Amino acid sequence: MTAEPIALIEELPMAVEDLWALWTEPERVTRWLAGGANIDLKVGGMYQIFGHLVDRPLRESVGGPILGLEEEYVLKVAWKLPSELGSAAGGATPPTTLGVWFQPMGPARTRLRLEHDGWRDGEEWAAARSWHSAAWTTAFERLKKGGLPT
Numbered sequence: 001m002t003a004e005p006i007a008l009i010e011e012l013p014m015a016v017e018d019l020w021a022l023w024t025e026p027e028r029v030t031r032w033l034a035g036g037a038n039i040d041l042k043v044g045g046m047y048q049i050f051g052h053l054v055d056r057p058l059r060e061s062v063g064g065p066i067l068g069l070e071e072e073y074v075l076k077v078a079w080k081l082p083s084e085l086g087s088a089a090g091g092a093t094p095p096t097t098l099g100v101w102f103q104p105m106g107p108a109r110t111r112l113r114l115e116h117d118g119w120r121d122g123e124e125w126a127a128a129r130s131w132h133s134a135a136w137t138t139a140f141e142r143l144k145k146g147g148l149p150t
Helices: 016-024 026-032 123-144
Strands: 006-012 036-039 046-050 062-070 074-079 096-106 109-117
Touching: 006 123, 016 026, 016 096, 016 109, 026 036, 026 123, 062 096, 109 123
Parallel strands: none
Antiparallel strands: 006 109, 036 046, 046 062, 062 074, 074 096, 096 109
């Protein structure tokens, strides 16, 4: 049995290309999500963030290979969890999967949908899912403010 995915939907007051850049350009990712980023924007390329995930310190990178990509519309990543959240979750094979969908709603409005799936049962998994749920919720709050820290 697996746990429900983390699912968030938000309509944001920005153009799809601006929101896409906040997710895919390392210098913009570091404004709202991480202390550093390594992004090779192609299927099979790496999407890694370093330093912190929305004010939660990390000693290692999270993220992983890009599984799917449709510029300005879809970003899917095999999401390696940090081992500090538990040995089962941190070393999971396969890793969890992060999907982000961008839907233009007008010239300066975009609906963003995030699904983080692949959670398993168990205490460590529940803690890792809870940690990520809080982190993604905080990330969405930052995105509502144009990608600036809260």
